Amino acid sequence: MNPAPLLDVPELKAQADRTRISILEMLAAAKSGHSAGPLGMAEILTVLYFNVMKHDPADPDWSERDVFFLSNGHTAPVLYATLAHSGYFPVEELLTLRQYGSRLQGHPERTALPGLENTSGPLGSGLSQAAGYAYALQHIDDELHRFTYVAMGDGELNEGNIWEAAMFAGKYKLGRLIGIVDRNYIQIDGLTEDVMPLDDLRAKWESFGWHVLEVDGHDVAGLMSAINQAKAVAQKPSVILAYTVPGKGVPFMEYDYRWHGKPPTPEQATQAVAGIRQGAGA
Amino acid sequence: MTEYPIQRSADGVAPVQEPMRAGFGRGLLEAGRRDERVVALCADLTESTMMHMFRDEFPKRFVEVGIAEQNLVTVASGMARAGKVPFTSSYAAFSPGRNWEQIKTTAALNDMPVKVVGSHTGVNVGPDGATHQMLEDIALMRVMPNMTVVAPADSIEAEKATLAIAASGSPAYLRLTRDATPVFTLPETPFELGRAYVLREGTDVTIAGTGTMTYELVVAADLLEQLGIDAEVVHVPTIKPLDEQTLLASARKTGLVVTAEEAQIAGGFGGAVAELLSAQLPTRLLRLGIDDRYGESGSPRELLEAFGLTGQHLAARIEAFARGALATAGAGSASA
Numbered sequence A: 001m002n003p004a005p006l007l008d009v010p011e012l013k014a015q016a017d018r019t020r021i022s023i024l025e026m027l028a029a030a031k032s033g034h035s036a037g038p039l040g041m042a043e044i045l046t047v048l049y050f051n052v053m054k055h056d057p058a059d060p061d062w063s064e065r066d067v068f069f070l071s072n073g074h075t076a077p078v079l080y081a082t083l084a085h086s087g088y089f090p091v092e093e094l095l096t097l098r099q100y101g102s103r104l105q106g107h108p109e110r111t112a113l114p115g116l117e118n119t120s121g122p123l124g125s126g127l128s129q130a131a132g133y134a135y136a137l138q139h140i141d142d143e144l145h146r147f148t149y150v151a152m153g154d155g156e157l158n159e160g161n162i163w164e165a166a167m168f169a170g171k172y173k174l175g176r177l178i179g180i181v182d183r184n185y186i187q188i189d190g191l192t193e194d195v196m197p198l199d200d201l202r203a204k205w206e207s208f209g210w211h212v213l214e215v216d217g218h219d220v221a222g223l224m225s226a227i228n229q230a231k232a233v234a235q236k237p238s239v240i241l242a243y244t245v246p247g248k249g250v251p252f253m254e255y256d257y258r259w260h261g262k263p264p265t266p267e268q269a270t271q272a273v274a275g276i277r278q279g280a281g282a
Numbered sequence B: 001m002t003e004y005p006i007q008r009s010a011d012g013v014a015p016v017q018e019p020m021r022a023g024f025g026r027g028l029l030e031a032g033r034r035d036e037r038v039v040a041l042c043a044d045l046t047e048s049t050m051m052h053m054f055r056d057e058f059p060k061r062f063v064e065v066g067i068a069e070q071n072l073v074t075v076a077s078g079m080a081r082a083g084k085v086p087f088t089s090s091y092a093a094f095s096p097g098r099n100w101e102q103i104k105t106t107a108a109l110n111d112m113p114v115k116v117v118g119s120h121t122g123v124n125v126g127p128d129g130a131t132h133q134m135l136e137d138i139a140l141m142r143v144m145p146n147m148t149v150v151a152p153a154d155s156i157e158a159e160k161a162t163l164a165i166a167a168s169g170s171p172a173y174l175r176l177t178r179d180a181t182p183v184f185t186l187p188e189t190p191f192e193l194g195r196a197y198v199l200r201e202g203t204d205v206t207i208a209g210t211g212t213m214t215y216e217l218v219v220a221a222d223l224l225e226q227l228g229i230d231a232e233v234v235h236v237p238t239i240k241p242l243d244e245q246t247l248l249a250s251a252r253k254t255g256l257v258v259t260a261e262e263a264q265i266a267g268g269f270g271g272a273v274a275e276l277l278s279a280q281l282p283t284r285l286l287r288l289g290i291d292d293r294y295g296e297s298g299s300p301r302e303l304l305e306a307f308g309l310t311g312q313h314l315a316a317r318i319e320a321f322a323r324g325a326l327a328t329a330g331a332g333s334a335s336a
């Protein structure tokens, strides 16, 4: 039973564009929120929810589902847009983002919206939650067919909590735990390598006992194959370093860390949406 | 009563609004100019917490630690041991929200003059929602021996409080807000750590506020006056150590106390006043603030209204409380 649609590569690309358009529209309506990270993660979330993961939008708590934890909670717009387009709730509701009374809180609150596995926003705790979930499946319940996914920001890897979880998952060989790092090289105060250098990131994860894959985070076929390889490694947790462009798809935002935490104006959003539509038509 | 000048335009509204964190930014720069031991550490929120003015003037005394709040305060503790006066800043949800034990052991118990500056407190944070709206910080920080806890009322007082904690020689927590709030104190308005101030004398009810709520109480006092209730407004910027004398004197005079804070009332400022009164001068008390729930997304004003914490809402709640208390006192059933 898996009513969530399975899309092929061209359809996944088109869906990532639709997700980006929703992100821009919801941020412009909200007048606050984060642009760069969510836009850069559109393909990652699209591949997970429209191809890789087993899940049922009509039954968010389906006991056979694969689960997704969002650790970098400020990227909520990309998760909300993905969930809405998957059928968890009406797409029109996206425009209530961050408003008083909305289920779409500024940072994801699990108890507010079906389809969310965790409450996040404060960085650094999602990998531990995912590791706890994966541990319970693998070592307590013997449910070896279910996979646990978690997305993290790269700046987020500054947090010690991440590396505590990395050590834990390595020790317990959580082979069905798959982390995806949004490696966009920006955080709030600037470029990650200026604020707090992270490279050599591959070597860091490997030394903690992880299987490491590297992929262009906008290449949907590449992402699918990386995730499939990660699934095939059963003896170790896997992490995919997904190289992304912050603000991807919006030329005036791309690569500029100042778009980390601000929304487009309605005019900028209209211009950006038109650009994405044009690119898709070309 | 100490002279406590405040500024309000003819319609009673504060003439300007400014975020408290701006006052902190100015105060930190001035503290750095006065004392070369002052250093600043930040966890990837340098401009959000307004440390950039200090960073630009004293690049050698500014340290970026990345998104690592536990490291932030513990590195600061080490620097303090080396003779520095470290200011650390982040959003309050993360510092002291995430690193409380490190603050306790390495700053407070270890008695190092580490200054923990938490911007983004209260529902004033707005659309970011509950995860980012720090409401538990007053309770968390005031239970720590050796800690000073200050919640300024506006940006001008935040600047003075920054200079005061820079010079205090002790660990301290400074509670700030993100969004602009009314600026109603003046450069010459007094501020001393550990002191509360009577802003308006009255006889019917003591209304004591901390942080952003003091201004709302000033507004409420005017409305209460129109309703025939003569409120005494007390501003309590230092929650620890608490100015017990000023609060007890006012409670003795009015026989009725209300507290207001943009924080959880359980264990917060209301909790501190409840402890004081119940031990030393049992008095009927109404605690206004956030009552055992989390915040949510919305504009700061929408949220203050939803939580009943604007001047108008406060006035209505205080009126109901005062009338109820007077009625029971009149009936002779309960003593005040």
Ligand SMILES: Cc1ncc(C[n+]2csc(CCOP(=O)(O)OP(=O)(O)O)c2C)c(N)n1
Pocket: A036, A037, A038, A072, A074, A075, A121, A122, A123, A124, A152, A153, A154, A155, A156, A157, A184, A186, A187, A188, A246, A260, B043, B044, B045, B067, B069, B094, B098
């Ligand atoms: C514990 C914690 N500290 C600080 C913050 C404030 N903050 C939100 S996003 C962010 C930068 C995150 O960088 P990254 O994970 O690379 O996300 P990106 O900017 O690429 O979207 C910071 C410091 C937070 N949310 N949580």
Ligand SMILES: [Mg+2]
Pocket: A153, A154, A155, A182, A183, A184, A185, A186, A187
């Ligand atoms: Mg990043």
